Amino acid sequence: MAEKQKVNKSQAVRDYLKANPGIGNTAVAAALTKSGIKVSPNYVASVKGKMKTRRKKVKRAVRKVVAARGVGIPEIKAAFALMKLAGGVAGAKHALEAAQEIKDMI
Numbered sequence: 001m002a003e004k005q006k007v008n009k010s011q012a013v014r015d016y017l018k019a020n021p022g023i024g025n026t027a028v029a030a031a032l033t034k035s036g037i038k039v040s041p042n043y044v045a046s047v048k049g050k051m052k053t054r055r056k057k058v059k060r061a062v063r064k065v066v067a068a069r070g071v072g073i074p075e076i077k078a079a080f081a082l083m084k085l086a087g088g089v090a091g092a093k094h095a096l097e098a099a100q101e102i103k104d105m106i
Contacts, residue, residue: 012037013047 009032016028025041025048032039062076079092086092 007037009037009039009043010047010050013039013044014051017044017048017051 012032013028016032017023020028020031025044028044029039029041062073065076066072082095083089083092086095
């Protein structure tokens with residue numbers, strides 16, 4: 001007998017909401033139930049609320065850094081892009097060190 005695979009319901013809801021922004025809780029619950037993931041509209045609303053809380057925390061953190069360091073949003077977005085490209089903070093530091101060496105040579 002095959003074991004039933006466990007599904008992370010919260011992640012399924014987040015993924016569905018990301019793919020279909022602006023959709024209602026009932027529609028999300030119905031669509032996921034059709035695909036075999038049983039969730040209620042109230043559960044969807046709970047996950048949505050937690051998503052908003054996380055976004056607020058991120059925005060607050062960005063504003064705090066911008067105020068403290070005098071760095072703007074475009075610079076922070078560029079830094080995140082560099083970290084993503086370089087594979088993390090360590091890779092980004094190495095890339096910046098290499099760029100500094102090149103700048104010093106010129």
